[in-house]
Amino acid sequence: MYRFEEYDLIIDARCEREYAEDHIPGAINLPVVNDDEYAEVGTLHRTDKMQAYLIGVEYSLKNIARHLESVIAKRSRRDRILVYCFRGGKRSRLWFDALDTIGYKVQRLPGGWKGYRRWVNEQLETYPREFSYVVLSGPTGCGKTRLLYQLETEGAQVLDLEAIAAHRGSVIGAIPGVPQPTQKYFDSLLLHVLSRFSSERTVWVEAESKKIGDVQLPPALLETMHSKGALLQVSAPMAERVRLWREDYAHFESDPDALVERLAYLRSLVGGKEFDLWRGLAGSRKIPELFERLMIAHYDPSYSRSMKRNYQMLTDVPRIELHDLRPAALNNCARNLISRFG
Template sequence: MPATVAELPAFDEIIDARSPGEFAVDRIPGAINLPVLDDAERERVGTLYKQVSSFEAKKVGAALVSRNIARHLETWFADKPKSYRPLVYCWRGGSRSGAMTHILQKIGFAATQLDGGYQAYRRHVVAELERLPALLSYRVVSGPTGSGKSRLLQALADEGAQVLDLEALAAHRGSLLGALPEQPQPTQKSFESAICFALARFNPQRPVFVESESKKIGVLRVPAALIAAMRASPCIR
């Protein structure tokens, strides 16, 4: 039976079978990329599907997928024990993750496919970013640029406090100091995934320390429900 997003923590490893380009835009936190089609192969199969026929596309795609999965079997999966239990997903939970899951199961691994694939995960993130912010209590660290807010957050984290460092997740130092050198900001979807993952791990019985932020950090938008919860919370200057 396919697994749901709620069951993610139950698996030994999460495998993203999509192409590297799809993986770079966003993925489930902690997932590894073992593509069954690379970007060029995916484009080739898609073109055949649109311009020739689904039958021709599936013939070519099956050969490419088989070749790529064989390579992963000889490398990544080569030393996995029989008890290994991975979760595999692709864009919609269709042929790409289905092929890898099927072969892993035939070997004897307890592999499972994610129901609905990345699209189901993305819907989960969007829904959770509406729900989770209101369940937590925040202490908003405010003050002028250069006053040490980020250093305070790091010190609090070192002492075991719950800290949501939005600038670190956004790879940005705020409106005045700007972007980090030689480190591009993540995509909007990846930023939201990281926030969702962090919020889900916090204990609602303890406060979450967060730096005062505007609606945007660089080019990235902070989720509206989180901004609303922060603005309704007490500040530490």
């Protein structure tokens, strides 16, 4: 496994577009050539390689000089630096030569990002199976995610998949103003989190489906959670669940019509009468009643079907009753769970 934590600075020498798609977590983007320059050099390379390299190096020296002044000059000369580009070729070599000449302890990543990406895929095929999971299940709004946060606060190893995915996990789960990572960067972030865990300690995680928004979970993780994870059933009173929804989905409380329109694809599933009831509650701004009805008529039955489909054992599952979803109450529950399950 790569030991990226051994470096004080990791430089991604690729252009901005490549960096945005995926990069080593913690790496900073100091492009040798930017998006437009990269496209220009690539186009010219098809007809005149020598001229393309001439222009590319010219751009590179100017850009590296600017990065040296704005970023590198502020670093300690004792810093260990790792630099990479797409395949570990010319762009990282230009950075390496500059930093090595100055006197930094610098290394290039063998195989570059392409090699790193291959390694991520290989790791995610097996590495998630090395851990023992406690899986928090329960209907939407019952406080599973908040309980995970309190477990982490109390020192538990928590794998918050929805936080990594920047999504709450349903068709209405997008977080306003927060884009999801690409699939590749989600994979990188997930492996980064797992690599910091100890296989000798329990990993706490929330039950999830195959996808969280637009990103997919690795099969090895899902299969291990489904077949070997210790399952806990979390529940909370409906009044608390509605209060949680009103806090977490405040943007829909101010625009309930948008919420109902987002769920329009469910009309054929729940029936026209039920969907018209949702629309009526939204139109009359009866928000608590709308949220409760959505959970009773759709989310709770849907979650129940998903659990029966994905988990082998649903009988004799320990139940965790959360009567109060405020942090202080969940904090006490988290301590008790850690003492019981590790």
